[in-house]
Amino acid sequence: MDEQTEKRKRLDWVTFSISGGLLVLFVIAAILNQNLVGQWINDSFSFTAKYFGAYWQVLLLVMFVIGLILAFSKYGKVRLGKLDKPENSNFRWIALILCTLLASGGVFWAAAGPMYHFLTTPPLFQGIEEGTMTAAFPAMAQSYFHWGFTAWASLGTLTTIVLMYAHYHKGYPLKPRTFLYPMFGEKIFKNSVLGSFADIVSIIATAAGTIGPIGFLGLQVGYGLEAVFGIPNTLTTQALIIIFLAVIASISAATGVERGIQWLSRINVGLVVILMVAMLILGPTMFIIDLFLGSEAFYLQNFLSMSLYRVDQAWLGSWTIFFWGWFIGYGPMMAMFISRISRGRTIRELIIAVSIIAPIVSNIWFTVVGGSGIFYEMEQPGAIGTALNESGMPAAVMAIMNQIPLGIVLAVGFIIVSVIFVATTADSMSYTVAVTLSGTDEPNRLTRVFWALMFGVVAVALLAIGEETVGMLQNFIVVTAAPVSLLLLPSLWDAPRIAKKLAKEQKIVKKE
Structure with missing residues (x-):
C-alpha cells in the first residue's frame, strides 16, 4: 500500500471531533434548556x-432537468467508475438505492402525507372540496411531488457523476x-478550512436526518406494539426498540456494502413487495389502481406549478421547503x-434508476x-383522520391496518418493515460518515x-428529554x-x- 493510500485511511480527527462534539453539545443543550x-x-x-x-x-428542478438531458443525450452512454x-x-x-431515501421517512409519511393533504387541500389546489374523491388526486400528487422526481434527483444524479469522476477516475x-474539486483543484484536500467545513456540515446534516x-x-x-400486542408504549420500550435497531445497523455497517447493507436492502425490498401485494389484494384493489393512474397524471400535469409554487409561505415552510431541506441535507452522503x-454504470442508467424508477x-x-x-x-369519515390528528403518524398506519382483513x-x-427500513438508512449513513472521515470507500470497521x-x-437521549x-433535531437538518x-x-x-470529457476519453464523441 503506497503512502498516499495510507494517508487517506487515517481518520480525520478534526472533522470527527467537531461533528461528533456538536451532536453531543446539542443533547447537553437540550437537557439544560430545551425551550x-x-x-x-x-x-x-x-x-x-x-x-x-x-x-x-429552482436548484432541485434544474438538477432534475439537466440530469434528464444528459441521460437521453449521447453523453448518457458514458460509463462511470473505470x-x-x-x-x-x-x-x-436498485434495492440499495431505494432503501436509503425511502427508508428515512417514506415509512412514516406514506400513510400520513396523503391523508393530511386529503383532509386539508394544498393551497395550490384551493377550490377543490376537501375529503372528496376529487380531492384524492391532488392529495396523492402532492405526496408524489414531495417524494418524487426532483427529491430523488437531488440525492445522487449530477453530484454522483462529479464524485465518481473525482474519486475513481482521478483518485481523490x-x-x-x-x-468542490472541479472548482478549487487539489488545494481543497490540503488542510483546507473550506474543505473541512464542507465535510463537517454534511456529517451533521446526515446525522440530524x-x-x-x-x-x-x-x-x-x-x-x-401497544396497539397489536398490548405492550406498554413507554420510554423503556422505545429505547429497547432503538437499541435493537442500532445493533442491527452496526452489524450491517461492520460487514460492509457487499454483505450486510446489501443483504438488508434486498430482504427489505422483498418484504415491502409482499406487504404491498397483500394490501392491494386485501384492500380496495381497483380504487388503488385507479387512484395511482389518476394521481400520476395529475402530478405530471401540475409538476411545474408544484415545483415553483411560492404563494403560501407558511405552508411551503411546513411542507415543500422542509422536505427539500431534508433531502439536500442528505445529498452529499447519498451521492x-x-x-x-x-x-460500471452508465450516466443513463444512473439517472433513470435514481430520478425515474x-x-x-x-x-x-x-x-x-x-x-x-x-x-x-x-x-x-374520521376512521383514519381522527387517529392521525389525535395521535400522529404512527396512529394513521395502525388505523389503516384495522380496516383491512388480516x-x-x-x-x-x-x-418489521419499518425497523429494517430505518436500519438500512442507519447502516448506509454510518458507512458514508465513516467514508468521509477516512477518505476511502473501505473505512475502518470500528468507525x-x-x-x-x-x-x-x-x-434515545432525545426521547428521554x-x-x-x-422533531427539533429533524428541523435542524433544514438549517x-x-x-x-x-x-x-x-x-x-x-x-x-465531466460527461463531455469522459465521452471523448471513451470515444463516444470525437475529440475536437
Missing part, C-alpha cells in the same frame, strides 16, 4: 426557509469536499453511497398505503460501528441544508463538463 434550543432552531428554520426556499426549489461492467446486479443496485478521496427517523421509529413501533454502489416505486408504495387510508376515510398480520409486517451506535444513543426534541445546498450547486455545470 431555548427549540426557539433557536425554530428561528433558524424560519430564516432558512424564507431566504433559501426559492433557491432550493469499470467495463457494473459490480452489482440491477435488482441489488470520497468526501463531501470533493464536490438519520437520528430523526430513528427516534420516530421508536415512537411508531412502540405505538404499534457518496450511490457512487460506491454504481461503479425510484420515484415511481415510491409513488406506488405511497398509493397502496396512503390510498387505502383515503378510501377508508371516504367510506367512514390487519393484525399486516400491522406486524409493517412494524462504522461507532456512528451506527451513536445515532441510536442520541435518539422529550419527544419534541426529536444545515443552507450551506450544503451551496456545496451541491457547482454540479449543475461540472457534471455536464
Whole structure:
C-alpha cells in the first residue's frame, strides 16, 4: 500500500471531533434548556426557509432537468467508475438505492402525507372540496411531488457523476469536499478550512436526518406494539426498540456494502413487495389502481406549478421547503453511497434508476398505503383522520391496518418493515460518515460501528428529554441544508463538463 493510500485511511480527527462534539453539545443543550434550543432552531428554520426556499426549489428542478438531458443525450452512454461492467446486479443496485431515501421517512409519511393533504387541500389546489374523491388526486400528487422526481434527483444524479469522476477516475478521496474539486483543484484536500467545513456540515446534516427517523421509529413501533400486542408504549420500550435497531445497523455497517447493507436492502425490498401485494389484494384493489393512474397524471400535469409554487409561505415552510431541506441535507452522503454502489454504470442508467424508477416505486408504495387510508376515510369519515390528528403518524398506519382483513398480520409486517427500513438508512449513513472521515470507500470497521451506535444513543437521549426534541433535531437538518445546498450547486455545470470529457476519453464523441 503506497503512502498516499495510507494517508487517506487515517481518520480525520478534526472533522470527527467537531461533528461528533456538536451532536453531543446539542443533547447537553437540550437537557439544560430545551425551550431555548427549540426557539433557536425554530428561528433558524424560519430564516432558512424564507431566504433559501426559492433557491432550493429552482436548484432541485434544474438538477432534475439537466440530469434528464444528459441521460437521453449521447453523453448518457458514458460509463462511470473505470469499470467495463457494473459490480452489482440491477435488482441489488436498485434495492440499495431505494432503501436509503425511502427508508428515512417514506415509512412514516406514506400513510400520513396523503391523508393530511386529503383532509386539508394544498393551497395550490384551493377550490377543490376537501375529503372528496376529487380531492384524492391532488392529495396523492402532492405526496408524489414531495417524494418524487426532483427529491430523488437531488440525492445522487449530477453530484454522483462529479464524485465518481473525482474519486475513481482521478483518485481523490470520497468526501463531501470533493464536490468542490472541479472548482478549487487539489488545494481543497490540503488542510483546507473550506474543505473541512464542507465535510463537517454534511456529517451533521446526515446525522440530524438519520437520528430523526430513528427516534420516530421508536415512537411508531412502540405505538404499534401497544396497539397489536398490548405492550406498554413507554420510554423503556422505545429505547429497547432503538437499541435493537442500532445493533442491527452496526452489524450491517461492520460487514460492509457487499454483505450486510446489501443483504438488508434486498430482504427489505422483498418484504415491502409482499406487504404491498397483500394490501392491494386485501384492500380496495381497483380504487388503488385507479387512484395511482389518476394521481400520476395529475402530478405530471401540475409538476411545474408544484415545483415553483411560492404563494403560501407558511405552508411551503411546513411542507415543500422542509422536505427539500431534508433531502439536500442528505445529498452529499447519498451521492457518496450511490457512487460506491454504481461503479460500471452508465450516466443513463444512473439517472433513470435514481430520478425515474425510484420515484415511481415510491409513488406506488405511497398509493397502496396512503390510498387505502383515503378510501377508508371516504367510506367512514374520521376512521383514519381522527387517529392521525389525535395521535400522529404512527396512529394513521395502525388505523389503516384495522380496516383491512388480516390487519393484525399486516400491522406486524409493517412494524418489521419499518425497523429494517430505518436500519438500512442507519447502516448506509454510518458507512458514508465513516467514508468521509477516512477518505476511502473501505473505512475502518470500528468507525462504522461507532456512528451506527451513536445515532441510536442520541435518539434515545432525545426521547428521554422529550419527544419534541426529536422533531427539533429533524428541523435542524433544514438549517444545515443552507450551506450544503451551496456545496451541491457547482454540479449543475461540472457534471455536464465531466460527461463531455469522459465521452471523448471513451470515444463516444470525437475529440475536437
